Amino acid sequence: MTYPTFRLDDQVVVITGASKGIGRGIAKVMAHAGATTILCARSAAELKTLQEEIETEGGIAHAFPLDVTSVANIKETFKSIFEKFNRIDVLINNAGLGFNHPALEVTEEDWDEMMDVNMKGLFFCAQQAGKYMAKNNYGRIINMSSQAGLVAIKDHAVYCASKGGVNMITKVLALEWAEQGITVNNIAPTFTYTPGTAERLDNPEYLEKVLDRIPVKKVADIIDIASAILYLTGSSSGMTTGTTLVIDGGWTVQ
Numbered sequence: 001m002t003y004p005t006f007r008l009d010d011q012v013v014v015i016t017g018a019s020k021g022i023g024r025g026i027a028k029v030m031a032h033a034g035a036t037t038i039l040c041a042r043s044a045a046e047l048k049t050l051q052e053e054i055e056t057e058g059g060i061a062h063a064f065p066l067d068v069t070s071v072a073n074i075k076e077t078f079k080s081i082f083e084k085f086n087r088i089d090v091l092i093n094n095a096g097l098g099f100n101h102p103a104l105e106v107t108e109e110d111w112d113e114m115m116d117v118n119m120k121g122l123f124f125c126a127q128q129a130g131k132y133m134a135k136n137n138y139g140r141i142i143n144m145s146s147q148a149g150l151v152a153i154k155d156h157a158v159y160c161a162s163k164g165g166v167n168m169i170t171k172v173l174a175l176e177w178a179e180q181g182i183t184v185n186n187i188a189p190t191f192t193y194t195p196g197t198a199e200r201l202d203n204p205e206y207l208e209k210v211l212d213r214i215p216v217k218k219v220a221d222i223i224d225i226a227s228a229i230l231y232l233t234g235s236s237s238g239m240t241t242g243t244t245l246v247i248d249g250g251w252t253v254q
């Protein structure tokens with residue numbers, strides 16, 4: 001019997017949106033599991049700080065600054081990563097924006113900004129990663145969706161639409177690339193405590209409203225998300241593809 005492993009030694013793992021929040025935490029967990037982590041986001045300085053932190057902890061990290069709203073930049077970056085390492089094993093397609101407005105107040109700029117990052121950027125990162133993964137007949141793509149891609153949340157029309165779109169992109173890519181040994185799955189977190197959400201979640205009234213909807217009575221933390229991702233990034237998860245792993249403490253069962 002071959003026992004499952006969650007180690008990622010010798011695996012090249014690309015994480016978009018690695019400079020802050022959930023992506024930053026995921027990168028550290030992937031490095032702890034032995035991965036060669038490729039840190040992508042726009043803020044080169046924040047990536048450098050993270051790279052140094054990972055290296056100080058004994059991990060492996062390389063920074064590749066990337067703006068996912070530019071398809072040309074995505075193509076160049078994935079090409080450089082593949083040329084340097086000769087493999088891309090895992091993509092954690094995490095970069096995303098999360099602002100919200102009542103539907104009547106949404107502007108064309110709001111729509112374009114959110115869709116450009118959450119859907120278009122995510123799609124083209126997956127496309128480029130998939131292209132290089134196919135060369136080695138192996139890959140794991142984990143797309144960052146949200147509970148908001150599964151159920152409606154007031155004032156989140158554009159965000160919900162973008163994450164619903166991510167769910168369908170995942171299913172189609174899973175179907176197209178299954179024979180190349182590439183699995184494509186979604187992660188769908190509930191509200192997750194990060195430096196970016198701390199201001200809202202530290203407000204007792206706001207937190208009470210959120211927890212009202214979460215049966216386990218806590219918001220997620222970065223380790224809750226990274227643990228689920230560790231399963232999907234491993235070589236033992238090859239039978240799981242085209243699906244959504246929901247980490248919502250029960251929000252969407254109601």
Ligand SMILES: NC(=O)c1ccc[n+]([C@@H]2O[C@H](COP(=O)([O-])OP(=O)(O)OC[C@H]3O[C@@H](n4cnc5c(N)ncnc54)[C@H](OP(=O)(O)O)[C@@H]3O)[C@@H](O)[C@H]2O)c1
Nearest residue numbers: 017019020021022041042043067068095096146191192196
């Ligand atoms: N936090 C939550 O409660 C929650 C819940 C469900 C799902 N999610 C999803 O989880 C993901 C991460 O969320 P988060 O809360 O960690 O957000 P965050 O703290 O705001 O971080 C977002 C990350 O995305 C990067 N990013 C934004 N625009 C980019 C662009 N054009 N090109 C490249 N990178 C870009 C940012 O880096 P730069 O600014 O340096 O480019 C940053 O690293 C998102 O997809 C979000 O929708 C979050």
